[in-house]
Amino acid sequence: MSAAAMSLRNGWRGLAFIAIPVTAIAIFLFYPAALSIIGTLVRPKDGGGYTFSLQSYVFFFTDSYSLTNLGRTLWTTVVTLILLIAVNLPIALYMRFTKGPLASVIQALALFPMFVPGIIICYALIRYMGPNGWLQSLLNLVGFHHYASPHLTPWGPVIGLIWDGMPLTLLILISGLSNISDASIEAARDVGAGRLRILVSIITPEITHSLLIVSALNFLGIFGQALMPFMLGPTNPEMMGPFMLRTFSSVRDPLQASTQATITFLICSLAGIAYVRSISRRPKEDRT
């Protein structure tokens, strides 16, 4: 058998392997999503037939209420993302360069949120940081009486989402940092580089990919979140997740809800593209 035929046969076998998941995705994800997106553009006409209309999008982008909600969602996403990286990068660096029982304890603590369901976190956070909660009582004990609870303010969901996003962020950053060889750092140290210089010139370029992946994945996770903003956030402005849910089930306006979903999808797909580009470029660079 020639090498070409062999690789062709392997190719078919490979395709057969991915056929089931791809078909499942196509049937259960792409098809209903496409139906819903097309449904926002092609509307049934009075007296039969269909007509193309951008009316629901025009409504969304001229409606200050909807735009405020979109703005709040972007704000929450960006602020949460920045804080997530600011909190997790130092922990990841610490764990990359420290061995021992304390590092293990910190790792276990940081990964702990992964094993707690979101709804439990929400109720626990309300009890903890809510008005007259534990945190306020503790602060009162040490004589601090000006605590303003973040519960039901825009910072409520930010705190909840940081809790929720920590394990994933940390795992990706640690795996990115573990790719940096000790040898390169020691080499830099040998030629007299200080700690800051090592961080800026050796470590940062090596983990740009990880940072991109972390940002893209968290963006996707946070932007469409419904639970945290709805449990911990203010009544208004709403984030897109609760806004879509409410438009669908309470206002009973499936058209506007799918329009909101399509807009959310388009914004999230930007993060998706960044993620896919980032992981598909990786192997090529590794080969060089």
Place this chain on the structure above:
Amino acid sequence: MLRRDFLKYSAAGAGLLLAGPRVAFAAPGVLDIFFNSDTNVIDFWTQVVKPGFEAAHSGVTLNLVPGGGGSGINTLADRAYAAFQAKKDPQVDILEAAYPFYPAGSLEAGLWVDFSKSGLANYDKVNPVVVQSPALLPYRGSQVVLMYNSDKVKDVPTTFADLAKWIKANPGQFTYSRPDLGDSGACFIERALQEVTGQKPELFLPDNYTEGYAKPMFEKLWPLLKDIQPSLFNGGEYTSGNTASIQLLASGAVTMTVAWSDMALQAMSQGVVPDTTAVAQLQDLAFTGGFSGIIVPSVAGNKDTALKLADYLVSPEVQNHVVTDLGGFPGIKWEFLSKELQDKFAKVAPKSIPVFPGNWEPALFEAWYRNVASDIKR
């Protein structure tokens, strides 16, 4: 267990998992009942309705399934309607705390069973005041009440006007839930709407909502709600549900809120709120209440058994338990309840419970978000 046995059983288990749902649905004696209500109601069915009914009808099993909230129940109603149009078994026998008004047009098309024409032996006992549609069988009711800390509130408001005055005189001490997330908040807004339109609940009927009719009335409502907004908890913040309101009261963050009577009584008996917690009702026009009922698709595979269960549900036997075990109001007239209960509740048994029609709510809630909530100043 031997390894071979283990393999055999797990293969059988996997087979059951695959075939399971279909077998369960096709089984003639299994009634699939989906709940919109909270777990306290499902507990009530598990402990009272299910054993009682299964004992009286051998071979019948009630499959009680939490329906996943409003949108989940709507999806099931959509499924029932699709099956109805295709003349198939929707695999839904009963929807609890749902309305026959969704999906639009389903009631007129005949999707839901008309209980008044189904020969239920106990149907005559049902209180006509609480019947919104013959396709909806009301079996439990509750009413929204003021829930407050009697340590701090000595003179509890007895009229809505007094309540509004109290809220403004005690900034930050009152809140209500977002109307779409907690019905107690919805009832507060609806009572306010009745207040600004001259305390006439008869203005709001299940079949008279039109945008033109409702809008002038809504316009009168916003000034009142915006006026009290800065005096609410945290300068105008609304809770994310009935339980969340009670939580704020329990932590002492607010002094008064609105709550469902059954949830308030339960919280008080479980001690999750301070001992000094009390409930009160407005005396000029009571807060709207609500009756939860069941609906049965006319194409349900187990329709006959479902109707037997419906009949059992409005029997005095179960209705007595609705009052004693659930803290709710009966769906049947009080004269059919036990003598003991009639005497005990003579003073609080409401002659009528104002009911606000569900089909007004989508427009009212959406307008509330746009006109009131969007006005919060920070």
